[in-house]
Amino acid sequence: MSGPVRLTDTELHAALGAMPGWEIRDGRLHRTFRFADFSAAFGFMTRVALVAESMNHHPEWRNVWSVVEIDLTTHDAGGITALDVTLARRISELAQAVG
């Protein structure tokens, strides 16, 4: 079975155009989210955890109080794949819902 395949630079930049706030950092999809307080940040993280577990694809993330920094990559593919783009979009939707 073939797994997810690394996006080409062309594909990646096309995808990024529709993903406001996300950028490439150290070869990974990166975005920083800022919330009102820890409660809002952790409520968001819980919803991201539900999505990640459902996709069986998990973020590398860091939280300090109201700030959540997320990096996405697909280890098996050695880079960013369509899985990361899908997860990034769902994360963006959740962040918008949390406000």
Next chain:
Amino acid sequence: MSGPVRLTDTELHAALGAMPGWEIRDGRLHRTFRFADFSAAFGFMTRVALVAESMNHHPEWRNVWSVVEIDLTTHDAGGITALDVTLARRISELAQAVG
């Protein structure tokens, strides 16, 4: 040390006037919250859990998919106290934030 004291009927009805959506059911403060899906409901519950643990005062609650039903009472006081009113207000704020 004296603990929280049951509100009188007069105090309780005054409080309820400022708590839209809450009612008295079986001697407890009761409200039903409806969200878009399970993810939104559980994100809300996680934030309620953080408040409850901070107050060391916890809800009796029930979840089915996108619906969360909450009942508040103070066992040590044998009824509804100011603690329940405070927790109810914070829960209402969280529900509004989650949308």
Next chain:
Amino acid sequence: MSGPVRLTDTELHAALGAMPGWEIRDGRLHRTFRFADFSAAFGFMTRVALVAESMNHHPEWRNVWSVVEIDLTTHDAGGITALDVTLARRISELAQAVG
């Protein structure tokens, strides 16, 4: 596409034999879990939420402080199906892990 099918009484009782602690109550798989405190109970609930969302099959559950009561049924099938048995088993494993 056919969905999950209600288990026959024979299938259900065979399944229950391998599910210590679970019983049939009001036509649903039912079990009560008791933990050390609210933190342990809610940590367990969070892990159950991750499993439920991954299976797209969710419990009806109730929490009061350290106690979590869970009821499982498959609404689309009008009763208990193999989905409920699978979810029940995974929930039992999580409860054992939490202790």
Next chain:
Amino acid sequence: MSGPVRLTDTELHAALGAMPGWEIRDGRLHRTFRFADFSAAFGFMTRVALVAESMNHHPEWRNVWSVVEIDLTTHDAGGITALDVTLARRISELAQAVG
């Protein structure tokens, strides 16, 4: 009101002696926790979140799949205080409970 005060080096090393697994890294209390999978890691994080919010003292933390890295410091005091030691001990207890 005076806030928490930075521990002296002597106090800090005495405290560390009773905190297996924790070390000083970049001026903060640091420890890495490894769990069986993401579910166990996030269940642990949820319980840490409940403690942190109750103490109104929050970790800087990072999660990748089953690994949780935690750094503790007290920004207001410009270093490690008794608050961090208390939070670290409670985090260690939770990690042991999760297994």
